[in-house]
Amino acid sequence: MLTPPQRNFLPQVIEPRRLVNQGVTLTGEINPDLCLRLSEAVVEISEPIMANLVFDTAEQGRKVVRGSASTTVLMACQRCLEPMKLSLAVEMALCIVWSEEKAKLLPRDLDPWIVEDEAGDITALVEDELLLALPFVMYHPEDQCNTAASYSTGEGLGDVAEENPFGVLAQLTREQLKDSGSDN
Ligand SMILES: [Zn+2]
Known part of the structure; x- marks a missing residue:
């Protein structure tokens, strides 16, 4: 894969409530160097982490961020320990709330994104979703294992x-x- 000469990453920290008020959509690449937890959980983050996040107002004036994120990682096969490719794609629908207390009041189909002051870390948000999508262990299909x-x-x-x-x-x-x- 060709590496683009210049990579424009999405900002790590944004003001999500302001973006909701402006109806902003953020589309771009998340800086993998800031995703230390994901880096440690896999052998390698082998393709760009792409995200598309729509900041919007939902019913009852709720401030929500909806969107998707994807990347490809290499994970060690737990049978032969050779790395294998895994495509990750996650969908998210999160309601921006100020506290745990507020989070408890949300309907089931909305996960909370707790942002306790103006600034929210979207890199960590996307990383969390990708970490949740990682399987606990991975194996090659038996006939492809080494x-x-x-x-x-x-x-x-x-x-x-x-x-x-x-x-x-x-x-x-x-x-x-x-x-x-x-x-x-
Ligand atoms: Zn294997």
């Missing part, structure tokens, strides 16, 4: 390794892969 070799190289098995049924299985799997022309 574990086959590890079964046939058990240590300290000596002669037994010759009869290790998993060794035969691994051999078969590799030959099948070769036959199908897919070594991926």
Whole structure:
């Protein structure tokens, strides 16, 4: 992928209530360098974090932010530990509230975004949503996992390794892969 010569990130901190009053839509890239929690949860954030956030007034004068965010990350397969790609796409509908107390009064379909003063951190907001979308563990599909070799190289098995049924299985799997022309 070509890296654009200049990356214009969305501002990290905004004034969400003012944006609601102005009916602003923010579309752009979230700076991944500011998403330390997401960075630590994955092997790599491999594609730009794109966000589209609409600041709007809903029923009963509620100030809401609706939108979506997406990126692609690499996560370690928990079977073979090789990184695998995972596309993340989240939809959000959040009501901007001043406090936990106010948050409790919201209808179920609106999640709160608690912003206790004028400034709200949209980078953290988008990062939170992406973190919630991460699976707890990930595995390659079994036929694409890179574990086959590890079964046939058990240590300290000596002669037994010759009869290790998993060794035969691994051999078969590799030959099948070769036959199908897919070594991926
Ligand atoms: Zn795997």
